[in-house]
Amino acid sequence: MKVLVAVKRVVDYNVKIRVKADKTGVETANVKFSMNPFDEIAVEQAVRLKEAGTATEVVVVSIGPAQAQETIRTALAMGADRGIHVQTDAEVQPLAVAKLLKAIVANENPTLVIVGKQAIDDDCSQTGQMLAALLGWSQGTFASKVDLKDGTVAVTREVDGGLETVDLKLPAIVTTDLRLNEPRYASLPNIMKAKKKPIDATTAEALGVDIASRLITLKVEEPAKRQGGKKVGSIAELVDKLKNEARVI
Amino acid sequence: MIDFAIPELDRLLIETVRKFITNEVQPLEPEVEERGELPEAKMRALRQQAQALGLFAMNMPAEVGGGGLSTVETCLVEEELGKTSDALIRRIFGQVYPMLMACRDAQIERYLLPTVRGDRICAIAITEPDAGSDAAAIRTAATFDDGAWVLNGRKHFISDGDVADYVIVMAVTDRDKRTRGGITLFLVDKGTPGFTVARRQPMMGHRGYGHAELVFEDCRVSPDCILGEPGEGFRLMMQSVSAVRLAHIGARSVGMAQRVLDLMRRHANERVQFGQPIGSFQFVQQMIADSAIEITAARLMVLNAAWTIDQGQDARDKVSIVKVFASEMLGKVADRGVQVFGGSGYSKDLPLERIYRDARVTRIYDGTSEIHRMLIARSVLRDGLRL
Numbered sequence: 001m002k003v004l005v006a007v008k009r010v011v012d013y014n015v016k017i018r019v020k021a022d023k024t025g026v027e028t029a030n031v032k033f034s035m036n037p038f039d040e041i042a043v044e045q046a047v048r049l050k051e052a053g054t055a056t057e058v059v060v061v062s063i064g065p066a067q068a069q070e071t072i073r074t075a076l077a078m079g080a081d082r083g084i085h086v087q088t089d090a091e092v093q094p095l096a097v098a099k100l101l102k103a104i105v106a107n108e109n110p111t112l113v114i115v116g117k118q119a120i121d122d123d124c125s126q127t128g129q130m131l132a133a134l135l136g137w138s139q140g141t142f143a144s145k146v147d148l149k150d151g152t153v154a155v156t157r158e159v160d161g162g163l164e165t166v167d168l169k170l171p172a173i174v175t176t177d178l179r180l181n182e183p184r185y186a187s188l189p190n191i192m193k194a195k196k197k198p199i200d201a202t203t204a205e206a207l208g209v210d211i212a213s214r215l216i217t218l219k220v221e222e223p224a225k226r227q228g229g230k231k232v233g234s235i236a237e238l239v240d241k242l243k244n245e246a247r248v249i
Numbered sequence: 250m251i252d253f254a255i256p257e258l259d260r261l262l263i264e265t266v267r268k269f270i271t272n273e274v275q276p277l278e279p280e281v282e283e284r285g286e287l288p289e290a291k292m293r294a295l296r297q298q299a300q301a302l303g304l305f306a307m308n309m310p311a312e313v314g315g316g317g318l319s320t321v322e323t324c325l326v327e328e329e330l331g332k333t334s335d336a337l338i339r340r341i342f343g344q345v346y347p348m349l350m351a352c353r354d355a356q357i358e359r360y361l362l363p364t365v366r367g368d369r370i371c372a373i374a375i376t377e378p379d380a381g382s383d384a385a386a387i388r389t390a391a392t393f394d395d396g397a398w399v400l401n402g403r404k405h406f407i408s409d410g411d412v413a414d415y416v417i418v419m420a421v422t423d424r425d426k427r428t429r430g431g432i433t434l435f436l437v438d439k440g441t442p443g444f445t446v447a448r449r450q451p452m453m454g455h456r457g458y459g460h461a462e463l464v465f466e467d468c469r470v471s472p473d474c475i476l477g478e479p480g481e482g483f484r485l486m487m488q489s490v491s492a493v494r495l496a497h498i499g500a501r502s503v504g505m506a507q508r509v510l511d512l513m514r515r516h517a518n519e520r521v522q523f524g525q526p527i528g529s530f531q532f533v534q535q536m537i538a539d540s541a542i543e544i545t546a547a548r549l550m551v552l553n554a555a556w557t558i559d560q561g562q563d564a565r566d567k568v569s570i571v572k573v574f575a576s577e578m579l580g581k582v583a584d585r586g587v588q589v590f591g592g593s594g595y596s597k598d599l600p601l602e603r604i605y606r607d608a609r610v611t612r613i614y615d616g617t618s619e620i621h622r623m624l625i626a627r628s629v630l631r632d633g634l635r636l
Contacts, residue, residue: 070257073257073258073261074257074261077258077261185265185268185269185302186261186262186264186265187265187301187302187303187304188262188265188302188303188304188307188316188318189303190303191258191261191262191265191303192303192311192317194258195258
C-alpha cells in the first residue's frame with residue numbers, strides 16, 4: 001500500500017510574525033522556515049504505517065519554491081522513501097493545491113493520502129477536504145487516531161463534543177490533528193540516507209493544472225494591540241461591568 | 250559566491266541534537282552537580298537512546314560504525330553538546346578519539362570498534378606532575394625486556410582515567426630521540442598488573458567525571474599494544490588532537506556561551522528593577538552586546554578552522570587561535586552571565602554557577618592560552634598571518 005503525504009514549508013512556529021510595511025502580507029525575508037507541524041505529524045504517521053508493515057512506500061509531495069525541497073528532505077530524513085517537488089514561486093491557494101495533489105494522486109495511485117489538518121501560516125484547513133471532494137474519496141479530518149484494517153480505515157476525530165470514530169472505505173484522505181502522534185527526532189543515519197533519496201521535480205504546467213489565484217488578498221494587518229486590563233474592586237462591580245459595559249452576560 | 254549557509258540536513262541534525270539535549274540531558278544536570286556522580290542507569294538508557302538515533306561517536310568515520318560527520322558538521326553538533334555539561338556529553342554521546350583509527354589488526358576489534366559502539370571507555374594519558382605544557386618532558390618510560398614493554402611512571406589529571414576500560418599511555422622509548430622518534434603510545438587495559446588508578450583528583454568543576462592519577466609500576470604489555478608506529482607517538486598525538494581540540498574547546502565553548510547569553514537575555518527582559526526591565530540599562534546592554542559580538546566571532550572562527558581541516562589543509566595555527574579566543578570568550582561571557590543575574594547568578598539554583606566553574610579549565614587544558622599564544626606568535630613571526 002502506497003501512502004502519499006503532502007507537506008508545506010511555512011514560517012517556523014517560533015518566529016514572531018511581522019506584517020510587511022506595505023500590508024501585502026507577512027515578512028518572510030530572513031525568517032526561519034520549517035515543515036508545517038501538522039504535516040510533520042502526517043509524515044510520522046505514514047512512516048509508522050511503513051514500519052508496521054502496513055504501508056510499502058511513503059511518498060512526500062511539496063508545492064512551493066526551490067527551498068520546499070528542504071522540507072521534502074526533512075520528511076525523507078524522518079523515513080519517507082521519495083519526494084515529489086512541484087516547483088512554483090506563485091502563491092498557491094488551497095483549491096490549487098488540492099488540484100495539484102489530485103493530479104499527483106492520478107500518477108501515483110496511493111491508497112491513503114495524509115495531510116496536516118491545516119497549515120500554521122494561513123490556517124485555511126481546506127486542502128484535505130477539497131482534495132477528497134475532487135477525488136470523490138472518503139475523508140477523515142482532524143484525526144487523533146488512525147487504525148488501518150483490510151480495505152477500510154477507522155479514524156478517530158477530534159470534534160467539538162469529544163471524539164467521533166468514522167470507518168472510511170479506502171482509498172481515503174486523512175487530515176492529522178495535534179494528538180495523533182509525536183513526531184520523531186530524525187536520526188543521523190536517516191539524515192545521511194535522506195541525502196541519497198530521490199526527489200522528482202515537476203511543475204503545475206507539466207501536471208496540467210491551472211493554479212491561478214481565485215481569491216485576492218486586499219490587505220494584511222496586525223491584530224489590534226491588546227489594551228491594558230482594569231482592576232475591579234468587588235464581585236458586584238465585576239458583574240455590573242460584564243452586564244452593562246461588556247454586555248456579555 | 251561563497252556560501253555560508255548551513256545545509257538543510259545539517260540543520261536537521263542540529264535540531265535533533267538540540268531537542269535531545271534540551272529534553273533529555275539538561276534535566277539531569279542538577280542531580281549530577283549535587284551528587285558529583287552520574288546516575289548510571291539513566292546514563293545507560295540515554296546512551297542507548299542516543300545510539301538509536303545515531304548520535305554516538307558522530308565524529309568517527311562511518312566505516313567503523315561512527316556518524317561519519319565532517320569536521321564542520323562535528324563542530325556544529327558539538328556546539329549543541331556544549332549546552333550541557335562535559336560529564337554528561339562524554340557518557341551519552343561518547344568520547345571517541347580519532348587517534349584510535351591508528352589501531353591495527355587485533356587492536357581494531359579490541360579497542361577501536363567497542364569504543365565506537367560505546368562498550369569500552371578510552372582515556373588518554375599524557376600529562377604528568379612534571380610535564381604539563383611541556384608534554385615532551387614526560388618521564389614515564391617504556392623499556393623492552395624479554396619480549397615485553399615495561400612501563401614505569403606516573404600520570405595525572407587524566408580525564409576519565411578512573412572509569413576508562415583502557416588508557417592510551419604516552420611513554421618515552423628512546424631518551425635521546427624523545428619527540429623525534431623516541432615517544433610511543435601504548436594501549437593499556439585496566440587491570441593490567443602494575444597499572445593502578447591511584448586516586449580521583451578533586452577539581453573546581455567538572456562534577457560527575459573524574460580526573461585521575463594513574464601509576465605504572467613494572468607494568469608489562471606486549472608489543473601488540475603499541476598504537477601506531479613505535480617512536481611515532483608524539484607525532485600521532487599532535488596530528489590528531491587538532492580536530493578534537495577544535496570541537497571540544499572551540500565549538501563547545503560557543504554552545505555554552507550561547508546558553509549563557511540566552512539566559513542573560515531572558516533575565517534582562519523579565520527582571521524589573523527601578524520600574525523597568527534591567528535590559529533597558531546600558532550597563533546590562535553592554536554585557537549582552539559584547540557577549541553577542543564575541544560569540545559570533547568565535548563561532549565563525551570555529552567553522553572556518555573546521556572547514557580548513559575538511560580541506561585537508563594544515564589548520565594548527567587556526568585551531569590555536571580558536572582555542573585561545575573561544576575559551577577566553579567563554580570565561581568573559583560566563584562572568585557577565587553571573588553579573589547580569591546578580592545574587593541568583595551566584596547561587597547554585599541556576600546552571601550559571603556551574604558553567605562559570607566549568608568554563609575556567611578551558612583556558613588551561615588542551616594547551617594553556619599561553620602555550621597557544623606562543624605557538625601563534627612563533628608561526629606569525631616566521632611566516633606572517635596566513636588566512
